[in-house]
Amino acid sequence: MRIAGAENITVPSFDRTLRTLDDSGIRWDVEQAVAHGFAASLLALNAGLSPEEMRRFIEVAVDAAAGRLQIGIETPAASFEVARELLEIVGPMGVSHALLTVPAGFAPRTDDEVYEAYSSLAEASTVPFVLPVGPVGFPPELGGGVPWGAWARLAGEGSAGGVHVTTWMPHVLFAALRMFAGRLEVGIGTPLLLGVMPLLHEHYGVSWLSPAHWELWQSPQHPHLVSYLEHLRAGRRQQALEVHWRLAPARGIAFGGGLLEPEVDGMPHLALAKYCSWTVGGNGGVTREPALHVNPQQRQARRAMLLALGIEPSDDSEEQFLVGRTAARESSPAAGPNPER
Template sequence: MAAPKHRAELKPWARERLRGIQNLLFPSYLADFSGLCEEGIRRDVEQSIRHGFVSTHCATEAGLTFDEAKRFVEIVADAAKGRILVSTTAMFDTLDRNVEFLKHAEKVGCDLALVGYPPSYYPPSPDDVERATLQMLEAAQVGFILYPSFKYNFARFSAGGFPLDVLERLARHQRVVAVLCAITEPAYVSECFERCAEHALVQCPWERWFPLAVTRYGQQWAGPGAYEIFQSPDEPRLVNYFRQLLDGQRDEAMESFWRLTPARLLFEKQFMPTQMLGTYHWPQQKYYQWLTGGNGGYTRQPVMRMQQHEMDEARSAVRALGIVPPDNDYEFFVGRVQYAQGKRPW
């Protein structure tokens, strides 16, 4: 069931539907980067469904033009066909662009939208942050996800990284269905749950937090993330681990958690250092997905480079989970679909 069109129904709808793990879905490009590889994007939607994710989140920050970002979410929503919730990010160069994109996301069938702020956005006060956010919340009839993060440079308003009073007031808005707390300070995470969970679904996306957040605070969804590093479609280990926690099977869940250790340690070593950079190593996360059946393929510049030792470490981690990864890294750099079609950029 798609997101309801009446704002008063959004919060109950989310509490019913948003239960489980949400992955990230990245754009795939043609081998020469001249445009989107639609077949590769559709492949990754199918993979997301096979993995058992409840929702997939379109990463619009990975080298897309504004028009391509619009087309990207349109392809994903069409491919999903209601079989998986579709979310996207509004974090473009201006607030006006964010508003325009949110209207488009609703039009093409996105269910959820994560609220972000332009890199150049430098509000004079917390009240300005609240006003700008409200402008975005009124742009579309979707379920909105608030995203407190250090990356916005709001620490001058709050030592925690995002003003909690503003966050709590925004969480009461009828179109806000969730809060993705991406701040690593435990006290801030605790405050998010204590102050906002009555009004919206609060979550932190790190698998090591799930036993505490689910059993003590009632977290019922997690993401988005490149969680494919933890599982394969045939053995959805992370999805099962989270489901066991939701079902009150704590002993079984903790057994599952410790089995994830090789992938957890690799993920924390490679991914977590990018937390404070304001962006992420998109190809690295696409590589995780390629190892378990995703399309793969590099993203456009500006972009971080993959190093062979990183790829070898990731491959070893999934092998330790009992997953047999592919061994042709050349295919990853081109993307499965383009590689199978004989396309070579060099």
């Protein structure tokens, strides 16, 4: 497994009734991921989808990507059985990798229990799997929330592909680097570690910004984050630092305005992720469970953040966000999308 670049997260789109997947909305968001310059996109399967809808979501996204970027998935969190059944078929469907999740109700007490449960997924998987390192649902008594022993054993499996770090805590980050760098692809999946990427790239070869809502920091016309990573990979440290400091004002707004909630583990704020993507050209549209609102403070903070990034906020109506760009165009063909100016 090899991903050099940023990997965003594609949240599924639905029709106005929320009963059916909106294929055109999904295709729109995959096209947006390509336009952003992302190297891969992870499909958010745990968004109220049935197993049949998960398969349809994958089919549409892979077809839309057409080989221009890698398509990954998160494993279904309903149960190990559902996850195993999907992992058995996604390789032939065109999926490149799968991020392991913690099924609801799984509360292991030992690394052996974790290994026993996940080794069955590793054996069944038709794609490389990615190990999560961060607060993803394991009890804190188990390696501080990371089953290090089980992950070390799984890293030796032939289908192991990468590690997805979602915590800013230095002792966890460097423990993961010592254990996995050089063996698996190590990805950084939190904006809290963007500032140390020069060090991580130089000393550990990290060049993958693993799944997160990276649209928060750029637009297709102003691909700050993609440029940052490209400068690092090309050895242009000074240019990379210039981009890093360009992002600094926006970071303060994101923290204060509650815009980092899509990156917080636990209940995903998919609606906020959709909204932030919509403000830079994404399809938008409301989501199924968990059905959360984007509050006025977050909307105002997002507008301020875009201005801080040098991105002119779109004047598209909030009503368009609620139904999605493709649905709005279908109901009013003459009113096409109003991209960032």
